[in-house]
Amino acid sequence: MIDVSHLTYDYPGRRALDDVSVTIAPLTITALVGPNGAGKSTFLRLCAALDRPYFGQVKIDGIDIHDDPRAAHQRMGFLPDFFGLYDEITVQQCLLYRARAQGVSSSAAETAARRAADRLGLGDRLREKAGTLSRGLRQRLAIAQAIIHEPKVLMLDEPASGLDPEARIALAQVLRQLRDDGMTIIVSSHILAELEDYSTHMLIIRDGKIVEFTPIGQAAHHEGRQRLRIRLAQEDMRLPAIVQQVADISLIEGDALTAVIDIADDAGRRADVLKQLIGAGLAVSEFAPEHLGLQDAYLNHVHNGTNGATIAAPQAMSGTQVAKGVQS
C-alpha cells in the first residue's frame, strides 16, 4: 500500500532522512517510533507530500505522490501534530468543506459528512461550531476530516497528545475500526503503551534511518506461524540441541534455561512438540506464546543502540531488507 524507496531529505548541514526504504502492507497499523529528532515527522511529512524529498520516491496505492500530489491526497488522510480547525463554522460545514476539498462530489458530500461524523461519535454535534468543542471532540473532528473521503492511507502524528485516558481508549477503538474498514494507518506517538493497543507493526527510526520494522502483537503470528517461549524448571545444557532436533521448528534464540522457537500455528503440533520435549527429559515449566510488546521491542532496540550492539545494523539491515523480511 505504501512503498517508500530511497527517501532522502536534508536540512542545512544535517541529513534528516538517509536512504529510507520500506513497504507497508495494506490493512496494517504501523506505529512510528523513535527518539526526538530521529526523523519521524519528516518521514510523515514526506509521505504526505507536504515536503519534497531530495531523492527517492513514495508511492501510495501505486501513485507517485510527488509526481501527482493532488491524486495522492485524494487517497490519503493526514493529521499533523499541531492541527487546527475552522472554529467559526459548524462541525457539519467543516466536514462538508473537507469532503468537497478532497474531491467528494457535491451530491455525495452530505452523506460522507454524516458517515464520518457517526464514525467518530460526532453525529449529535453537527450544528455546533468547531470552536466550542472540547479537546477530545476537536481531535475526533480532525480525524473525521482526515477520513471523510475514505482514504486508503491514514497518517496521524501524535494523535493522542492532550487527550484524557477515556478519549485515548476511544481513539484506539476508532483506529482499530478504521483498519477493519479497510484503511492502512501510520501513527507516530511517544506513548508506546497506547500504540501497543492497536498497532500491528512497529517502525523504529533513529538518526534518519530505519533500524527496525517488525510485526508486533498478534501480527507477529504471520503466515500461519507463531513464536513460543519454552522455560525449564532448572538449567539444562541440552535444551538448544534438543529443540533443534525437533522437526519443523526453528530455534530463534536459546540458552540452558529458555528457548524461543518458531512453530506452525497449530494446536496439535504444539502438543506434539511439548510431548517430545518432556519425553527427552526436559523439565518444562513454561510453554507459551511469546508476546513481545511494542514497548519491550522498542526498549530492546534503544538499549542495544545505547550499548552500540545492534544499532550499527541499519547499514546492513536497510529498510527494504527489513520490509521484505516482514512480508516473506
Place this chain on the structure above:
Amino acid sequence: MIGNPEFVRNLWLQCTWPRLLAAAVVIAIIYYAAVYWGEPGQAGAVFINKWLFHFIIGLWSTRRAAEALAEEVGSNTWEIQRMSGLSAWSMAWGKLLGATAYPWFCALLCLALMDASLINRSAPSDEILFLNINLVVSGLIAQAVSLSVALLLLRKAQLRRRLMVTFAQVCGLIAYANSFFGDVASLVSGFHLVSWYGKGYPALSFDLVSLIVFGGWMWFGLYRLMRLELQYRNWPWAWIGFLAYALFFVGGFFADAQATVAEALLAPFSVSVILTYLSFLAEPKDPVRYRWGMIAFASGDLGKALSFVPLWLISYIVTAALGIALAVSLPQGPLAPLENTWLKHLWFWPHMGLRPQVFFIACVLFVGRDILFLLLLNLGSWRQRADLAGLIYLLIAYFPLTSIIGFVGGLSLLPVVVPYDAGNLILSFAPVLVEIGVLAMLIGRRWQASVAIKPGIAPAASAG
C-alpha cells in the same frame, strides 16, 4: 464558481446575511448623505463612492488577501489545506476571491452607486466602462500581489509576524496605485497618445490593455507560487516569460524610430537590474535546494537541475547580457549619446565618469557583488534578517558613503563602492573584482562550514 469548496468555505465565514445587510445599509446611508449634502448633480456621490471603492479595495481587501493565508498558518489549518485535493488554480482563486468576497460585495455596491450617479450626470458610457474595468482589474491585481507576497513570505518562513502581513498589504496597495490613472484619465478623456515601439496608441486603451495583461501575469504568478506551496515542481519558464515580457514592454516606450540601440537597451537593462534584486529578495535562499541543484547538475540531470535554478540567477544572466550589449552598442567617447535620456536625471549621473561603457560593465559587476554579499549573509546563522540587514548595508554604501567620498574629494575611491569610470580599466574594475573574489571565498568557507552534509554522500540524482 460556487463549486469551488475553498471559495464556498470563505463565503460561509465572510458573507453571513447580517453582515451583508449591514454593509448595504451603511453604504446606502453614505450614498444618500452624499446626494443630499454633496455638490449638486451628484458629483459628491460619485466622489464619495469612488473613494469608498479605493478604500475598500486598496486598503481593506489587500489586507484580507494577505490575512487569508496568515490566518491559516497561524491557526494551523494551512497544512491541512495543502493536503486537500484542490488544484493549485482552484486553491489560488478560491482563497483570493473568497477571502475578499465581503470587501468585494461592499466595493461593488459602491461601484454600482457611482455608476448610477455618473449615468445620472450623463457621463459618456465608454468613460464609465473604462473606469469600471480599471478599478476592478486594479483591485484584482492588488489582491493577487498581496496574496503572492504573503506566499513568498511564507516560503521564507516569515509570515507569522503581523508586520509581514502589513508588508504584503502595502505591496498590494502599491500595485493598486494604477487605479488612480483611471481618475486622471476620466478627467482628461482620451488625453494623449502613448508612443510604443514608434507607434501611437490612445492612452486610455493602451493603459487598459496593459493593465489587463499585467493582471494576467500577476494571477499567473500567484498560481505558480501556489503550485510551489502545494509541492508541484516548477520549472523557470514562467519567470523567463515574464522577464521577457517586462523588458519588451518597457523597451517599447524608448524604442522609437529615432532611438539608438543604446537608448533602446537602457530601459530594459534598468528593469532587468531591478528584477534581479527583486527576485533575489523574494526567493528563499535555501542552501539545501542550491546543493540539490548543484548535485543534479553535476550528475547530468538537467531537467531536475533546472527546477532548482534560482530565479535571481536567470535575471542576473539577462542583466549581464543586456549590460554588455549596452556597453558594446555605445560609441567610444563621453556620455553625449545618453545626455538626452532620462538617465541624466538619476542621482548617480555625475558618478558615471567619462566612459559609459565602463560604467555599464561596472554596473553588472556591482549587481553581482551585491548578490554575493546578500547570499553570504543568507548563509549565516541569522538568515531570517539577512536580506533586510544586507539591504541597509548596501544603501549606506551607495548613498551616504558615496556622497561623503565625493564631498571629501576622494573620487579615486569611488570604484570601491559604486560603478565609476576612474580613468583607466584597472582602477575602475579591480576594486569590485577583488570584492567579488573575497565574497566568493567567504561564501565557499561558510558553505563548507555549515551547509555541506558531513556524514554520507548524497545518492546520484535520478528520481524524485
